[in-house]
Amino acid sequence: MLPHRLLGPTATGRAVADALVLHADRGAREANPYYWHRAQEGTARLLKEIQSYGDPQLSAATAELLDDPGSRGAWQRLGDLASAAVGASEDGTAALAGAAWHVVTKSRLGYHVGEGYDRELRPDPEWRDWTARPPAATETEPLAHIVIPFRDRSEERTRARNLVACLAALGDQTVPRDRYHVTVVESDSAPRWRETVLKYADEWLFAFSDRPFNKCWTVNCGVAHARRRAPYLCVLDGDALVDRDFVRRNTERFLRPGTGGFMCFRDLSYLDPAASAAAVRQRCTDGQAAPDPDALRWFAVQRAPGLCVWVTREVFQSVNGMDERFEGWGREDIDLVLRLQLATAFDQYDDRMLHLHHPSSAQLKDGQTVNSHLPLLSWAPTKPIGRLERFTG
Known part of the structure; x- marks a missing residue:
């Protein structure tokens, strides 16, 4: 029918x-x-x-x-x-x-617009002055390692604002802060955001590159060079706004027998600018456990492969991490997910995941992404992954 x-x-x-x-x-x-x-x-x-x-x-x-x-x-x-x-x-x-x-x-x-959505809402202009939440210094082995690849050299600083919101939300969790380690890897031609990042994250690493942003290499650098190791890895985009139970809920999913990795969501909720402002205000300023969907407007990217992937460190290493040949936007996330699905028992859950708005850098040529020429499932590196000196000449 x-x-x-x-x-x-x-x-x-x-x-x-x-x-x-x-x-x-x-x-x-x-x-x-x-x-x-x-x-x-x-x-x-x-x-x-x-x-x-x-x-x-x-x-x-x-x-x-x-x-x-x-x-x-x-x-x-x-x-x-x-x-x-x-x-x-x-x-x-x-x-x-x-x-x-x-x-x-x-x-x-897909599309969602809540009854309480206010299209006139604007971002908090004081985001740089939010109260810092630096984690307590510890060298104990954490349960989870969250790696966030990042670059923002724009005048608008929208991605930097999103990163601060992401880190603030990660600092407000239902599990003790020493049980997870947050590494932000800034990949750029010059370091710009170290002081801001270290107000909230455990660790900031710099990976020099004057080429188009390479998420895969940046993530691999974070996994390879983090100060503390953990059995569970989370590859998280800096535009994600997570709820208060994000770390507990997802680390406990590895207790399900046979689990090697998973995506914690099916549809990605891509917020518009006003909804992003509302979500950040509710989660980071008002201290809500999660933003109210009734106040939000988003475009649902169904079965999106990116934004957030959880995997054991052992499995990540067995597939040689992310494919460092991908540069710019497109296909790098689906390539990782496909290789993980071949390598391990890989699950998918249905949590709501919010993506904060930023100006898009994605480009298509004849309807295809800039990476369409790279065959999926073909990553076979001949050198160690995540070399910080890769682009230093």
Whole structure:
């Protein structure tokens, strides 16, 4: 049975509104340019079906949402009108409904906007002055090692602000702070953020590179050169905003027999700028255990391979870490996940993972990422991984 017949008019109306937000909102493209590019044929087909249907009110609501895709009111109005149309004439709207569900189920992008979302909210301008939470000095072996690759040389400093929020959230956990070690590896042509990082993290490492950002090599450097070793590794992007139980919940998952690694989420919630400000305020300033989804707006990247991967140190070393040939955005995370799935029992959970907004650096050429020429599953290094001196000449 087709989704619009199985789930009914209300769900179908929302599918129409969601699909058109994905079509028009730049934030959907920033969440994942590759998936967004692949979805455009489907969203264009939906627009044609709405035009062919010939309902003036539905057409006007569509134009309103396309003009302002961030408006919750415009999204709600279009969803309500589409629901009413489907409810009144299921057969007459079959093509329109089918086009909407094709986008929602095939594009690998979804949409959420809460009733309490405030699109006017702005980031805390005082993020540099947040109270430092330096971990207590200890040399005991931790249970988990969290490695965060990082670079920010922009004027906006958005990624640096996100990193501080990420580190502040990691400093507010339900397990003792000495049970996990946080290493930030800054890879750049010059060190810029050491003092800021060490307000919150156990360790800052610098990996010189004047080339496009290489997440894989940067992560490998953090694993190879950390001051303290741990049996469990977490590769975490600096734009992640984790909840208070993040470390406890995920380290305990390794107690499940046979577990060598896992992803703790299925769909990545890519927040827009206002929602990022709300989430950071709730988690880092107000001290909530997790942000309230009702106050947030996000694009869901379905089955995203990146942002956060947990793996035993033994398994990470057995697959030679991340593939250091990848530079720039795209495919490096899926390559690691595929190799882990071949190497060990690899699980996937369904936690909510929040990605804070930043201007996208991703680029596509003819619809492909800059790394599309690199064969997946082909990493076979001939030298030790994570060499800090790799780009020093």
